[in-house]
Amino acid sequence: MSLNEALRNITDVIFPPRCLGCAEILPQRSSQAFCPACKEKIRFITGSLCPICGIAFFDSPASDHLCGNCLESKPYFCLARAVASYETLILDAIHQFKYGRNISAGAALASFMAEFCFPDFDFTDYSLIIPVPLHIRRLRERSFNQSLILAQAIEKKYQIPVNFSLLKRRKFTLTQTGLDKKERKNNIEGAFAVTDNAKTEGKNIILIDDVYTTGATINQCAKTLIKAGAGKVAVLTLARVL
Ligand SMILES: [Zn+2]
Ligand SMILES: [Zn+2]
DSSP, rough: OHHHHHHHHHHHHHHHBBBBTTTOOTTOOOOOOSSSHHHSSSBBBBSBBTTTTBBBBBHHHHOOOOOHHHSOOOOOEEEEEEEESSSHHHHHHHHHHTTTTTTTHHHHHHHHHHHHOOOOOOOOGEEEEEEEEOOHHHHHHHHHHHHHHHHHHHHHHHHBBSSSSSEOOOOOOOTTTOOOHHHHHHHHTEEEESSSSGGGGOOOOEEEEEEEESSSHHHHHHHHHHTTTTSSSEEEEEEEEE
């Protein structure tokens, strides 16, 4: 047993991992974020979906088909996939992590995301992971970037390196909530910049974020990377607003 493993065993006894949904103590050395009963309540995105933006058609008997938004204007990213619908347990757990600054909740959610089998997603196509950056002002407020914590779990699982300084957020944007589609687009336009084009040139990149809301932010990131020479950009998020 390595020193790290031994320390983890001791920590697990003193602070046993708990379910992020009901706080029930989870089996020791569990990398699970939720107990089986809570996991049952999560709406995973595994059924038919839009092949580009990944929006789920939960109650539709139809197979995968392009959604209205993607038909109207094709995003800069080639595909976006999420683990689960942004509601109930997942929403609460993300809030504990992000706003409650609960880093252990973040670590549990990160392994939960890394363990998920994203449908029709081939990790071997990609050679770089970029977390959606926070503006320095937001980073100082929160003291960590939630997307980076998620990205590092994917890096570890798939051995694809993370670069968290290649994409920068140069414009401080207020929350997108309450803005219509056009206002969101204007609000986020020019918000990101690539710091070293030579490092994006020809690269297939996975962008990581915690929540896919309307896709305006993530699409702006993808646009910035494509304009800086990236081959293709895919998006993975923990949750998606449906
Ligand atoms: Zn539970
Ligand atoms: Zn779509």
